[in-house]
Amino acid sequence: MFTPGEFDRWAENYDSEVERGQGLPFEGYAGVLERVFQRAGVRPGLSVLDLGCGTGNLTARFVQAGCRVWGSDFSAEMLKIARRKVPGARFFQHQLGNPLPADVPQHYARMVSAYVFHHFDQAGKIALLTHLRNHLEPGGWIVIGDIAFPNAEARQQAKQAAADAWDEEPYWLVEDDLPALRAAGFQAAFEPVSFCAGVFLIQPEMA
Ligand SMILES: C[S@@+](CC[C@H](N)C(=O)[O-])C[C@H]1O[C@@H](n2cnc3c(N)ncnc32)[C@H](O)[C@@H]1O
Numbered sequence: 001m002f003t004p005g006e007f008d009r010w011a012e013n014y015d016s017e018v019e020r021g022q023g024l025p026f027e028g029y030a031g032v033l034e035r036v037f038q039r040a041g042v043r044p045g046l047s048v049l050d051l052g053c054g055t056g057n058l059t060a061r062f063v064q065a066g067c068r069v070w071g072s073d074f075s076a077e078m079l080k081i082a083r084r085k086v087p088g089a090r091f092f093q094h095q096l097g098n099p100l101p102a103d104v105p106q107h108y109a110r111m112v113s114a115y116v117f118h119h120f121d122q123a124g125k126i127a128l129l130t131h132l133r134n135h136l137e138p139g140g141w142i143v144i145g146d147i148a149f150p151n152a153e154a155r156q157q158a159k160q161a162a163a164d165a166w167d168e169e170p171y172w173l174v175e176d177d178l179p180a181l182r183a184a185g186f187q188a189a190f191e192p193v194s195f196c197a198g199v200f201l202i203q204p205e206m207a
Contacts, residue, residue, distance in 0.1 A: 008078070009077075015081075027194040031194065032145035033061060033114055033145060036058060036145040040143045042110060046109045048070070049070045049108040051111060053073050055082050062112070073093065074093060079092075092104055108136060113143075117144055118148075119169065124170075145200075146200070147171045149174065158196055172200070181200075186203065188203075
């Protein structure tokens, strides 16, 4: 598990790294963010929380669309850049899984996230989503763009091709994670965007 300090040190160079958008882990980065935006199906005025917003690249897309947008992250340096780049959003420092601060809205129509959940193993991802569902408005849903492989074989191929550039992280494995999400009471679907990334659409099952 990473610490905020590690992301603080990455913050200044982060945007130049993702802008290249080639190879692991950011192949198709811009396309992933755009697909998250499209799958969120927003309209002006809708409340959106961007979880692990980093420098605000996804957050900005929702501000442009006229949504009421909040962004959370545990890295102070990432947030500093996000505040500079996206003055139309409200940002707060927050560690995923902890209670939301009392001074931000407790419910959102959409929760979105990009390149964050892969830091959590499957049990951690489900625990986090189970916590987050309590903060969705009725009928709301969650859209996650992230590093993901369709199955273990595809992951292994990517690992071999990446060689020393491979980071051992609990990347999404669609064939395992979709059934686990469904067993935990979510409707869940996945749409690939690049060989190593795609978008999950996640909605709590109606009680
Ligand atoms: C790879 S960056 C992605 C940033 C942004 N969402 C994007 O798509 O460019 C991961 C971000 O998640 C944040 N993060 C990682 N683990 C976190 C946690 N447990 N709680 C809150 N933020 C976290 C990091 O600080 C970092 O800004």
